[in-house]
Amino acid sequence: MQKQKEHQIISDIANVGQKMETEDFLNKIICGDAVEVMKKIPDGAVDLVVTSPPYNLKNSTGNGMTRGSKGKWANAALQNGYTHHDDCMPHEKYVKWQRDCLTEMMRIIPDDGAIFYNHKWRVQAGMLQDRQDIIQGFPVRQIIIWRRKGGFNFNPGYFLPTYEVIYLIAKPKFKLKSKANAHGDVWEFTQEMNNDHPAAFPVDLIDRIVGSTHAKTILDPFMGSGTTAISAINFKRDYIGIDVSPDYCKMAEERIKNHQAQSKLLS
Numbered sequence: 001m002q003k004q005k006e007h008q009i010i011s012d013i014a015n016v017g018q019k020m021e022t023e024d025f026l027n028k029i030i031c032g033d034a035v036e037v038m039k040k041i042p043d044g045a046v047d048l049v050v051t052s053p054p055y056n057l058k059n060s061t062g063n064g065m066t067r068g069s070k071g072k073w074a075n076a077a078l079q080n081g082y083t084h085h086d087d088c089m090p091h092e093k094y095v096k097w098q099r100d101c102l103t104e105m106m107r108i109i110p111d112d113g114a115i116f117y118n119h120k121w122r123v124q125a126g127m128l129q130d131r132q133d134i135i136q137g138f139p140v141r142q143i144i145i146w147r148r149k150g151g152f153n154f155n156p157g158y159f160l161p162t163y164e165v166i167y168l169i170a171k172p173k174f175k176l177k178s179k180a181n182a183h184g185d186v187w188e189f190t191q192e193m194n195n196d197h198p199a200a201f202p203v204d205l206i207d208r209i210v211g212s213t214h215a216k217t218i219l220d221p222f223m224g225s226g227t228t229a230i231s232a233i234n235f236k237r238d239y240i241g242i243d244v245s246p247d248y249c250k251m252a253e254e255r256i257k258n259h260q261a262q263s264k265l266l267s
C-alpha cells in the first residue's frame, strides 16, 4: 500500500525560489493567488485538476441570494463573500481571470490529463448566463449536472435552480477508469452542510471524480476547506492545494491532519 506523505503548508510561495520541481508542491497547501502559484508548477506535472472557483455571485443584477419578499435567505452563507475575496468583480474582469486560470490548468496537465471545473449558471437581467464566455475555446468534452438538494435564487420569473455544472475539460488522451462511465452524467449529491467554509464541496462528489480517474496527482487551485485533498487521501493519490485565504488554508490543514490521523487509525 502506498504510504501517504505527511501534509505541509507553505504560506509564502515567493520564498520558495523561482525554479520549482513538482516534488516541491506535493501534499502541500500553498497560501497564495491561484494563477501566480500555478505559474510555478512545471508543465504536465498534475494529472487532474478538480476545482470550484469563486462564482462572482455578489456581482449580480438582482442579488439572487435573497428570498424575495421574505428577505435574505439565512443559509446563503456566501452572501458575505469569502474571507480574502469579495466575490464581486466586474464581469469582464472575472471572465478574463477565470480564462487565465484555465489556461494555466491546461498547461500543467499532460496529454492524458483533465480538468473538472465546477460552476453555476444563473439568470442575469432576465437572461441565462451559462458561463460560455469562460469556457469558450477550451476542450470541453462533457457537462456533468450536479443535482443538489433544494437551491437558492428564489425568483417569480423562473423555476428554482437546483443544479450546478461540472465541465469535464479534457486533453485528447484522457480516459476514465474502467466502468466509471456507468455513473452517467447527472449526479445527485446533497451539498455540504457540516463545514465552516461557505461553499465547500461534499466529499462524496469529489470521491466520485477522483475515483473515476487514474490520476496520481490532483490539484485544486481554489482549495477552500481542503475537500479535494481529503478525497485524494481517500484514494491514496497526491494532492496540491492553493487558496488565497490564510484562514481557509488553516482550516484545510486542520481537516487534512485530522483525516490523516483517522485514516491511520482505521488502517
Ligand SMILES: C[S@@+](CC[C@H](N)C(=O)[O-])C[C@H]1O[C@@H](n2cnc3c(N)ncnc32)[C@H](O)[C@@H]1O
Binding pocket: 032, 033, 034, 035, 051, 052, 053, 054, 055, 082, 083, 084, 085, 197, 199, 200, 201, 202, 221, 222, 223, 224, 225, 226, 227, 228, 242, 243, 244, 245, 248
Ligand atoms: C468555491 S470556494 C472553494 C471551496 C472548496 N471547493 C471546498 O470544498 O472547500 C472558492 C475558494 O477560492 C478562494 N479564492 C478566491 N480568490 C482566490 C485566488 N485569487 N487564488 C486562490 N484562491 C482564491 C476562496 O478563498 C475560496 O476558498
